[in-house]
Amino acid sequence: MLARMATESTGRGEPDRTLRLLWRSHLGEPVGTRGPKQRSSVDEVVDAAVQLADDEGLDAVSMRRIADRLGLKPMSVYTYVPGKAELIDLMVDQVSGELPLPVLDGSLRDRLAGIARVQWNGYLRHPWLLSIDTSRPPLGPNVSDHWEWCLRAVDGLGLTDLDMDRVITLLLGFVSGPARDYVDAERLRVSSLESDVEWWERNAPLLEQIMDPERYPVSGRVGQAAGEAYNAPADPADAFEFGLARVIDGIVAYVGPADGR
Amino acid sequence: MLARMATESTGRGEPDRTLRLLWRSHLGEPVGTRGPKQRSSVDEVVDAAVQLADDEGLDAVSMRRIADRLGLKPMSVYTYVPGKAELIDLMVDQVSGELPLPVLDGSLRDRLAGIARVQWNGYLRHPWLLSIDTSRPPLGPNVSDHWEWCLRAVDGLGLTDLDMDRVITLLLGFVSGPARDYVDAERLRVSSLESDVEWWERNAPLLEQIMDPERYPVSGRVGQAAGEAYNAPADPADAFEFGLARVIDGIVAYVGPADGR
DNA sequence: CTCCTTCAACGTACTCTGTACGGAATTATT
């Protein structure tokens, strides 16, 4: 199931602790720490969590396993991070910082495609990002930098501020679809002993009995064509390229003939 | 975290049990049942699960709670359904059967928009669909009917079979983005005691310290415009309408001047 | 009618999750 964001914070009235954790490197260390030295750090906790998620998926990220990796006992992790929801916010902002933000020049088309490909690569590097509720992304420094970078690509085109927001939201939202399909297919290919072909052969008798051509004339035909072209029911990388071209066409048409300088 | 699909089936060599469960109404009752009568049914199990998911989200769907609703003990549920992953497949196909499949006439634009709106409404009715790995949807009767219905809307336009597949995949994939944002925002609005405005006011001092305008000139401006227009950081319904128009523009441009008879 | 096979239902148990709570140990401030 989808992991929840850290919506309900600790405090009542005091600023969000998550926010302070997200911007921890800018806010400086808290002074006057009285108790024992911490034997680890927030960064180490987040790093361990990200590595776990990269290696074994988001399901593998548990407070106990993070503690193991750091040589701590489970409950000590809570001295670094208020809870798991907040930790996930920190993870998102952290890997957001890995995304390259090259200067975007060239045509509007190129700039939009560049943004989409950065996002695509990010999802491939950290597939667990797709298992996360990113509708309200954490307002951390890296996420914010990335957002600023995206918006600059559509600034000065004559779009209203609202339309700039809409365009980037559409573009980034689009990417997650094929990316999700891609990593799922990859997971399946690796984990399953059985290939798509074998599955199909095994279930062919039953499927033929079920999928009668009178009921499914079009999807039968299309499915067969896709199967022959991809040797699989779908090809997410292809879907990404196709969809990206269409989405960009739609955006460029909307921006109008003033194709961006 | 995302629920896994039922990828690893029970049998080795025998056809998928999930497949037989999905098509249970078409395959007829198994004959020669010897033991005690079942006191419930697969349909009742699936209905209970769907209702639970509708009422309290996918997290609330547990074998124990389903058993409770049916007056069974937890382990008895496993006599109807091999496991939770398979149950989720059954849930998806079941609610897929609720989607209206009206005859699609009118322009290509209208037909594509119609498909997208059906999908949109489906997500609003059953938000938990968005928490599910739908990359490889279950090959059940209702999902298959729906897929056939979608493809027919782009048949006979001169598109190759592969392109038909790509177009529908793009369109349906697009919808899930704003739909996810919409239901998340809705959930937040209901569950959280604190409104967006209150959150903002509470964190304003910290945010002002953090979000300096030199670093975020564009996103600062855009974010403010969005906030004033929506009274929220975003408006998913608006994003849906905007994105839908752009995506359809892109598709129609691709299909070419032969705008579909 | 009796017996045997078959299968639904269930009780128990195991591992795993997030985290509330309280105590012990350690450190900086008073």
Add this chain to the structure above:
DNA sequence: AATAATTCCGTACAGAGTACGTTGAAGGAG
């Protein structure tokens, strides 16, 4: 030196999915 704060950890709880083995009911065979 006393105090206050804070880290770390042990214990515990409620909940998850489901493996395993037993019990009892019902249909088919003799």
